Amino acid sequence: MSRAGRNPDKRVKNTRGRTASSTRWLERQLNDPYVKQAKAEGYRSRAAYKLIELDERFGLIRGAQRVVDLGIAPGGWSQVVRKLAPKAAVVGIDLLPTEPIEGVTIFQMDFMDDAAPKALEDALGGKADLVLSDMAANTVGHKQTDHLRTMGLVEAAAWFAIENLAEGGTFVAKVLAGGTDSDLLALLKSHFKTVKHAKPPASRKGSSEWYVVAQGFKGQNSCPTADATRAARAGRTALDCP
Numbered sequence: 001m002s003r004a005g006r007n008p009d010k011r012v013k014n015t016r017g018r019t020a021s022s023t024r025w026l027e028r029q030l031n032d033p034y035v036k037q038a039k040a041e042g043y044r045s046r047a048a049y050k051l052i053e054l055d056e057r058f059g060l061i062r063g064a065q066r067v068v069d070l071g072i073a074p075g076g077w078s079q080v081v082r083k084l085a086p087k088a089a090v091v092g093i094d095l096l097p098t099e100p101i102e103g104v105t106i107f108q109m110d111f112m113d114d115a116a117p118k119a120l121e122d123a124l125g126g127k128a129d130l131v132l133s134d135m136a137a138n139t140v141g142h143k144q145t146d147h148l149r150t151m152g153l154v155e156a157a158a159w160f161a162i163e164n165l166a167e168g169g170t171f172v173a174k175v176l177a178g179g180t181d182s183d184l185l186a187l188l189k190s191h192f193k194t195v196k197h198a199k200p201p202a203s204r205k206g207s208s209e210w211y212v213v214a215q216g217f218k219g220q221n222s223c224p225t226a227d228a229t230r231a232a233r234a235g236r237t238a239l240d241c242p
């Protein structure tokens, strides 16, 4: 990695009362250069660097005026957005509490709650230029179940983006490698000019997470009618333009 320097590995000396996996997690945190850099630069999460790296590659943030941050807590991505686009109005949502960030409206609620899309839309006050989703479902340890749960969130985020982006807008979401990715890609390709996958260097190599970056939203009339869109959303199936 280039962004942050490497120090010799630190070990946890007193492991009493810790499980082996919590010791491993703590050692990884202690030795992670992105964790150190986030602390030094005032970002609330190491995840901030994933968005910075995606932005360097795809030019996502500068000039954005309305941005949605799905899975905002603890707030690293919104901090990056406000730094690179200080005038952007940002609206975020998370199950967990998030400390306030200037210029960011935060909802503590489940994005899958029926009331969530309207709350976000009302707070946004217009079409978004950028919809970000770093949401991940809590894992239960069963690979396929974890994959399906997170992909359900991503698909709902994609439909939210399709319904709320301005023409030319961008959607970025965390996805997990596995079975249902091709459905999501088909959906996005029918609504966006370009759809790419990226694994930013800050994303841990051992993790199955990837990011999908869909740019050049074709607009509300680019694809089927609102009825068809709603039907597909309810049935959670991908939809190609005719």
Ligand SMILES: C[S@@+](CC[C@H](N)C(=O)[O-])C[C@H]1O[C@@H](n2cnc3c(N)ncnc32)[C@H](O)[C@@H]1O
Binding pocket: 044, 045, 047, 048, 070, 071, 072, 073, 074, 075, 076, 077, 078, 093, 094, 095, 096, 109, 110, 111, 112, 134, 135, 136, 137, 138, 153
């Ligand atoms: C990896 S963290 C996001 C980190 C964030 N991008 C940052 O830089 O600080 C994923 C977040 O998604 C949230 N999340 C998961 N499922 C959610 C749901 N159904 N509704 C809202 N937030 C959800 C989790 O609570 C968690 O805070």
